[in-house]
Amino acid sequence: MSTRKRYWMMKSEPDAFSIDDLERVGTEPWNGVRNYQARNFMRDGMRVGDGVMLYHSNCKVPGIAGLATVASAAYPDSTQFDPKSHYHDPKATPETPRWFLVDVAFERKLKRLIPLEEIKQHTDELGEGFALTAKGSRLSVFPVTAAQWKLLLSLE
DNA sequence: GCCAACGTTGGC
DNA sequence: GCCAACGTTGGC
Structure with missing residues (x-):
């Protein structure tokens, strides 16, 4: 398998967790993803060092806000086991976890937000x-090709 | 706040 | 295994 770095887009609502929050904490377990396709990308596709664009969704000006890197291999999202968590999944157990996440590390904010x-x-x-602009797509984690990455960054 | 598009659930 | 009902996403 290729060892070349891969690229990803990850969405977040800035009211809940923004690029500024990521800058503050440095590294964040990307918990709360409850979509199988998005989970599969994290669990099966991501590797440490991969590039991530952080997209701000469901806000006044949606767009790409900053860059991050994948900072861990995938591991079970602990919030699925916590009955008090909003992300609790009664069907998941530590023996058979359903949801996985990776740690995401802050790299930099873009010089300006690139609006949708x-x-x-x-x-x-x-x-x-391309999942960001495909009609009806709501996927919150998806791959970005090297060419797409380059094009998007050229808009900065 | 509206609502179209989508994913999941559960009765049958 | 179908599909109606429901909940969520996310742009506008």
């Missing part, structure tokens, strides 16, 4: 399958 509105102007280059 601008990203949409490059749909042709990004491709119709």
